[in-house]
Amino acid sequence: MSYHCPVCNKVSSSALDLARHMIGRGDKVHRDWINSKGFKYSELLTLQFKSFGGEGFKALSEVLEKETKVND
Amino acid sequence: MTSKFSVIGQRVHNIDGTEKVTGSAKYTFDVVLPNMLYGKILRSPHPHAKILKIDTRQAKKLIGVKAVVTGKDTLGRKQGIWRRFPELCDEEILCRAKTRYIGDPVAAVAAIDEDTAEEALDLIEVEYEPLPAVFDPLEAIKEDAPQVHDGVELNININRHIEWGDVDEAFRKCDHIREDQFKCSSQAHVCMETHDAVASFGHNGKLTVWTSTQSSYYIQRLYADMLDMRESDIRVMNRHTGGGFGSKFELDSAQFCAAILSQKLCQPVKIVLTREEEFTATKRRTPMYYFLKLGAKKDGTLLAKEARVITEGGAYTAMGATALYLTGFFSSFPYKFPNYRYDGYRVYTNTEPSSAMRGFGAPQSTFCGESQLDMMAEDLGIDPIELRRKNGMTPDYEVPGQAFIQSCGLHQCLDKIEETIEKRGKLPPNHGIGVASYGFMSGGIFNWFNTPYAFSAAVVRINIDGKADVFTGACDIGQGSNTTLAMICAEELGIKLEDVRVFSGDTGICPPDLGAWGSRQTLMSGNAVKRAAAECKSQIMEFAAAKMGVNIVYDLDIKDGWIHIVNRPERGVSYYDIVKGAIRGKDGVAIMGRGHYTPHRKGMISPAYSFGVQAAEVAVDVETGRYKLVNVTTAHESGTVINPVGIEGQLEGAIMMAGGYGYCEDQPMDEGKILNPSIADYKLIRSLDMPETEILEIDTYEPEGPFGAKEAGEGLTNPTAGAIGNAVYKAVGVRINDLPITPEKVFKALKEKEKKKKAK
Numbered sequence: 018m019s020y021h022c023p024v025c026n027k028v029s030s031s032a033l034d035l036a037r038h039m040i041g042r043g044d045k046v047h048r049d050w051i052n053s054k055g056f057k058y059s060e061l062l063t064l065q066f067k068s069f070g071g072e073g074f075k076a077l078s079e080v081l082e083k084e085t086k087v088n089d
Numbered sequence: 090m091t092s093k094f095s096v097i098g099q100r101v102h103n104i105d106g107t108e109k110v111t112g113s114a115k116y117t118f119d120v121v122l123p124n125m126l127y128g129k130i131l132r133s134p135h136p137h138a139k140i141l142k143i144d145t146r147q148a149k150k151l152i153g154v155k156a157v158v159t160g161k162d163t164l165g166r167k168q169g170i171w172r173r174f175p176e177l178c179d180e181e182i183l184c185r186a187k188t189r190y191i192g193d194p195v196a197a198v199a200a201i202d203e204d205t206a207e208e209a210l211d212l213i214e215v216e217y218e219p220l221p222a223v224f225d226p227l228e229a230i231k232e233d234a235p236q237v238h239d240g241v242e243l244n245i246n247i248n249r250h251i252e253w254g255d256v257d258e259a260f261r262k263c264d265h266i267r268e269d270q271f272k273c274s275s276q277a278h279v280c281m282e283t284h285d286a287v288a289s290f291g292h293n294g295k296l297t298v299w300t301s302t303q304s305s306y307y308i309q310r311l312y313a314d315m316l317d318m319r320e321s322d323i324r325v326m327n328r329h330t331g332g333g334f335g336s337k338f339e340l341d342s343a344q345f346c347a348a349i350l351s352q353k354l355c356q357p358v359k360i361v362l363t364r365e366e367e368f369t370a371t372k373r374r375t376p377m378y379y380f381l382k383l384g385a386k387k388d389g390t391l392l393a394k395e396a397r398v399i400t401e402g403g404a405y406t407a408m409g410a411t412a413l414y415l416t417g418f419f420s421s422f423p424y425k426f427p428n429y430r431y432d433g434y435r436v437y438t439n440t441e442p443s444s445a446m447r448g449f450g451a452p453q454s455t456f457c458g459e460s461q462l463d464m465m466a467e468d469l470g471i472d473p474i475e476l477r478r479k480n481g482m483t484p485d486y487e488v489p490g491q492a493f494i495q496s497c498g499l500h501q502c503l504d505k506i507e508e509t510i511e512k513r514g515k516l517p518p519n520h521g522i523g524v525a526s527y528g529f530m531s532g533g534i535f536n537w538f539n540t541p542y543a544f545s546a547a548v549v550r551i552n553i554d555g556k557a558d559v560f561t562g563a564c565d566i567g568q569g570s571n572t573t574l575a576m577i578c579a580e581e582l583g584i585k586l587e588d589v590r591v592f593s594g595d596t597g598i599c600p601p602d603l604g605a606w607g608s609r610q611t612l613m614s615g616n617a618v619k620r621a622a623a624e625c626k627s628q629i630m631e632f633a634a635a636k637m638g639v640n641i642v643y644d645l646d647i648k649d650g651w652i653h654i655v656n657r658p659e660r661g662v663s664y665y666d667i668v669k670g671a672i673r674g675k676d677g678v679a680i681m682g683r684g685h686y687t688p689h690r691k692g693m694i695s696p697a698y699s700f701g702v703q704a705a706e707v708a709v710d711v712e713t714g715r716y717k718l719v720n721v722t723t724a725h726e727s728g729t730v731i732n733p734v735g736i737e738g739q740l741e742g743a744i745m746m747a748g749g750y751g752y753c754e755d756q757p758m759d760e761g762k763i764l765n766p767s768i769a770d771y772k773l774i775r776s777l778d779m780p781e782t783e784i785l786e787i788d789t790y791e792p793e794g795p796f797g798a799k800e801a802g803e804g805l806t807n808p809t810a811g812a813i814g815n816a817v818y819k820a821v822g823v824r825i826n827d828l829p830i831t832p833e834k835v836f837k838a839l840k841e842k843e844k845k846k847k848a849k
Contacts, residue, residue, distance in 0.1 A: 037250050044176070048242065059232055059243050066230070066434055069268070069382050069395050070257060 020085045024050050032082040036074040039081075040065070054080050095648055096580040097796055100734045103572045104591065105329065105565070114329040118361055120287045120299045126155055128350050128360040129206035130342055131196040131213050132370055133188035136439035136761030137222035137235060140186055140215065143196060148212040153205035156353050157213065159196045160185030163349060166315050169406055170307065170339050171537045177247065179238060180405040180442075182315070182345040188217070189237055189404035190441050191761050192370030197346035199358045224761050226401045226436035227378065237404060237437035244437040246402045247410045251417045253489035254428030259393035263384030265468055269461050271381070272827035273453040275401075275756040276374035276749070277771060278446055281567075282331025283367040288347035289357035296323045296352070300344055302594075303333040304604025306562050307538065309596045311340040312348060327594035333566040334746070335445030336372055338606050339407055368766035372444035373756060375412045375435075376401040379457040381420075389471045391480045393428040396420045396454075402435040403442035409435050411537070412443070415530075415694075416450030418491065419807075420458055423499050423528035423700055424480040427489075439761050447743070448806040449607060451529055452750060456828060459525035459811030463818065473815070474510075477526050478503050482700070492692035496799070498726030498789040499526060502702040505724040505785045510704055513720075520719065522706045523815025529804025530695030531794065532609025534688050543685035544609075545617040546600035549578060549625050551680035553672055555650070555665040556588045557622070562602030563614035564594040568802060569735045570610045574618045576731055577795050581622035583647025584664065600685075608800035611731065612697055613686050615795035620684025628680050629664070632671035637662060688793075697791045697799040701725035705780075705812035709820045714836025716817060718748055718780035721809065725784060727801035728791035736801045740784050743805035749774040751810030753829050 019028050020035040024046050029035035039047050040061055048058040056077060065073035092098050108114035145157040160183040169178025184193050196213050200206035221235040228234055229244040237244050260266060286300040296318065302308050305325040313320045330337070343360040350358040362371070380397040398416060402409050417431035448455075466473040478500060486494045503526070510522055532544070548560040559578050565571040575589040582589075592598060602614055630645050633652045637660075639645070644655040653661030671680060688696040703723045709716040721744050730736055753772040757764045765771045790797035810828055818824050823838035 041248050041250060043242065043245065043248070045240070062243055062245060062248075062434075063230065065432055066397055066399055069380070069397065071430065071432070 019087050020081060021087050023085055032078040032085070033074055035081050035085060036078040040073060040077065051077065094580055094796070095583070096576050096586050097729065097731050098733070101572060101576065101586060101732050102734060103569045104575055105571065109329070116282055116329045116331055117285045117287060117299045117301045118282060120359065122287065122289060122357040125287065125357040125359055126199040126201060126354065127203045127206050128197055128199045128347055128358045129203065129210050130194050130346050130360065131210045133184070133191060133193040133195055135188060135217055135219050136191050137220040137237070138188050138217040139220060140184060140188065140195060141218055142216040144214040145196065148198060148209040151205065151209050151212060153201040154198060154209045155201070155356070156199045156350050157196060157209065158346070158349050158353060159183060162353065164315065164317055168311055168315050168340050170408055171406060171410055173537050173539045177406040177410060182340065182342055183349065190439055192441055193404065194342045194346065197350055199350040199354060222439035222761060224438050224440055224758060226399050226438055229436045229438050230399070237439060241437060246406055246435040246437050247413060249414045249417055249433040251431040251491070252429065256393050256395055256428045256430040259428035260384045263392050264387040266382065266384045267461060267465055267468065268382045269464065270826065271379040271457040271460065273377040273379065273456060274828045275376045275443065276446060276754045277368055277756060278334040278336035279771070279773060280332030280334060280336060283362040283364060284337065284341045284343045284371055285361040286344040286347045287357055287359040288344070288351040290348065290351040290355055292355055294322060296348060298323070298325045298344065298348065299328060300325060301330045301337060302327045303338040303564050303566050303606055305564060305594045305596045306601040307338050307604060308340060308344060315340065315345065316348065316352070324597040326597070327564050330564065330566040333605060334447045335408070335449065335606065337566070338604055339444070341371060364768060365766045368771065369441060369763050372407050372442050374446035375409055375443035375450065377416065377453045379453065381457055381461050383461055383465055385465055385469060387469065389469055389476045389479045391424060391426055394421065394426050396431045398433040400433065400435045401440065401443055402437050403440045404437065405442040407442045407444035409442065409444050412445060412450040416454045418694055419451040420454035421488065423482045423526050425482055425486060440758060441763065445606065447746060447803045449803060451527070451807045452747060452810060455525060455527050455807040456751070456810040456814065459808065460814045460824070460826065463523070463815045464824070473524060474503055474507050481526065482528065492694045494698055495793060496697065496728060496789045496791040497700055498787040499700040499702070501787045502700060502724035502726060505787065506702045506704050506722065509722050509785070513706070517708070519709045519711055519820050520706060521816045521818065521820030522704050523812045523817070523819055524702060524704045525808035525811035525815065526702045527804060527807035528698050528700045529608060529800060529807060531612040531697040531699065531800035532695055533607040534691060534693060534695055538603070540603065542601040544687045545602045545613040546685040547614065547617040547621040548600055549618065549621040549682045551625050551629070551668055553669060555584065555668045556590065557582055557584065557625070559589060559591045559618055560599045561591065561593050561614055561618060562596065562599045562604070563610045564605045566605050568605065568739065569732070570605060570614065573611055573731050573735060574614060577615050577618050578622045580796065581619050582626055584650055608802040608804060611798050611800060612794045615798060616686035617684040619795040620686070621682040624682030624684065625680050629667055629671055632674060633662060633667045636667060636670060691793070696793045699725070699727045699800045699804045701804065701808065703808035703812045705809065705816045707813060707816040707820055709817060709835065711821055711839060714832040714839060716832065716835060718752065718813070720781045721748070722783040722785065723805065724787055725801065725805065726787035726789045728789050728794050728799040729797035730786060731798050736786065737784060739802050740805050741782055744782055744809060745774050745779060747806040747809035748813070751813040751828060751830055753831060755829050
């Protein structure tokens with residue numbers, strides 16, 4: 018099972034890792050994709066540095082789990 | 090016990106020591122060339138502003154002025170040391186449209202002398218449109234904050250994530266969890282020699298630069314990028330260098346402006362930054378907000394740690410991105426956390442850029458981590474040294490997915506420090522001893538610079554008289570690396586130290602080496618030199634074996650200039666005679682050896698790590714909050730000690746620098762303006778403030794290092810702030826979580842404590 022970035026096709030082993038990649042990359046195309054899913058990139062980032070536990074990553078990973086999973 | 094080494098381990102003074110103490114050593118500051126001009130730089134008085142117009146006409150008319158340049162005279166490229174990531178190359182050096190901090194360069198002048206150049210700066214008229222500015226990273230990440238760089242959302246320059254284990258699950262299993270917040274201040278490098286350069290652009294289109302730098306190769310490459318030149322048309326030489334501490338391995342305004350002016354005039358141009366420019370317009374230690382969560386079992390087993398860090402990046406990326414990563418990695422050090430998570434954010438602000446400084450993010454993480462560990466020990470009712478012993482790293486430990494620790498003497502260091510504290514006995518009232526453990530890397534594995542070369546390289550040439558010349562791109566910046574490398578070469582060849590000459594830091598004659606940063610030269614450049622010397626030795630041995638006619642089952646070695654059969658040292662020949670014969674036998678060609686070193690399969694951070702524990706004793710005056718550093722004792726392990734004198738020098742310097750970081754050094758600002766840009770106002774620990782110091786060297790052997798050696802430079806700056814904080818707490822029961830731990834903060838905390846006591 019792998020997760021493919023919908024923007025640059027980077028392969029991650031979990032939806033959480035993919036969320037980290039997408040938020041971490043943070044360029045316009047990745048931001049736009051995140052925003053198109055009803056999130057606000059800036060809010061996800063803010064959530065990350067305002068709380069312990071990686072809440073920003075987790076929120077995005079729930080969407081990625083459904084949309085980017087590839088059965089290898 | 091007799092040492093197996095002849096040169097290594099001897100107490101040796103620096104090979105350039107005589108030149109330095111007699112004042113005959115020539116620094117870039119001393120370089121004078123025929124027809125040389127002097128340059129000065131005009132800087133932005135605004136923290137954030139659009140440049141509407143620059144009028145240089147009056148300045149150009151001033152008698153003695155030869156040229157005035159602005160951003161329009163450049164190619165408009167942006168420099169950055171993270172060359173693999175173009176978006177992180179964000180500094181024009183000579184700004185064209187916008188300035189982003191007070192001190193950003195906007196124009197430069199070359200004139201017949203410094204006074205004329207200075208006068209010309211006053212005649213340059215710059216029309217600015219000041220823009221809203223932001224100075225604190227916690228403000229800069231707000232949605233409505235001014236944007237320092239267009240298109241960078243929330244001013245987040247870069248973020249970094251490190252994680253292993255199942256952190257959330259581990260926290261659920263903990264008996265006790267602490268969450269604490271810390272603030273780490275800025276610090277200036279305060280090199281004895283300010284940034285300077287003499288650039289000479291010839292009519293042949295070639296550029297020669299004398300400069301004070303930690304990496305001649307980086308500067309050569311960055312010049313090539315910024316000036317669109319071929320690397321080999323640029324020669325960069327670092328002569329004697331008066332300190333670097335992380336401030337001198339990026340292209341700086343003195344280097345760039347001198348080159349642009351020289352290119353325009355085809356005359357040499359010298360620029361020496363003033364002390365005020367050094368404080369306000371170079372780079373500085375990265376201030377950080379640290380949020381730490383630490384979980385443990387009742388018996389003191391540390392199960393999980395989570396770190397969130399927001400750093401004040403200032404106006405440009407510089408080396409701050411590396412500091413962001415390393416502070417996250419070293420936040421787990423030197424303990425075996427089975428579960429660890431780090432999220433770091435570097436935030437642009439309209440302040441002087443923050444970057445690398447000795448310790449490279451680790452002094453910050455060590456201060457916060459070691460303070461919190463002592464708090465955890467108190468909560469659990471466990472002795473702080475015992476807690477460290479229970480969780481400390483051991484040899485052959487793998488930091489999950491990150492690093493392989495081969496040699497590690499942390500536990501021996503803890504034992505030694507414990508003995509020392511016991512020996513000091515009962516302390517007088519208001520005295521306290523605090524401890525802090527640390528670890529550090531011996532050079533970085535990362536290649537964000539994108540060099541195609543080996544990380545370190547050296548050439549050794551054996552001359553007809555048997556003397557060896559070492560050519561290395563490594564840079565001696567005052568830390569004594571040339572001496573260390575000469576010792577390694579002498580040991581490998583079996584000759585005397587005085588038989589070795591070192592030519593270093595000159596891109597015209599030396600093979601590329603990434604330079605002096607990340608405590609890399611002893612291990613990386615040392616390995617390259619050792620290998621180059623070994624290649625020479627093998628050529629000499631071939632000739633010696635033939636000449637001696639020894640049975641091929643015998644091994645030969647060289648010691649003290651005598652080539653002999655191992656185990657039968659009386660049967661041998663003179664090294665010097667053999668070298669003469671060998672060169673004749675090779676048709677007169679000098680004996681040459683090449684060596685290089687690039688770490689492979691050593692994890693993501695470093696090929697080796699040093700460890701140590703420090704104990705600081707303070708005496709606090711409870712009436713005023715003033716305290717004195719009474720004693721700092723460090724148990725340190727750096728593998729085989731190449732030169733004990735060198736380590737002692739590093740340690741004393743580190744205590745002065747890291748003690749200052751913990752005790753008094755800071756760069757307060759008002760609207761982005763640094764308020765103490767002079768040696769008079771910037772408080773340093775001076776010789777009279779130095780505590781009594783003691784070093785307890787722990788014997789270890791690092792398989793990856795030359796003769797078993799590893800770093801003994803930056804790591805020593807990591808523990809002191811944490812040890813001071815813990816000592817102040819032990820002495821008077823107040824905990825200061827924001828650096829520096831000034832007497833004012835201690836005084837306020839004591840008053841607060843008194844108030845609370847009365848209220849009870």
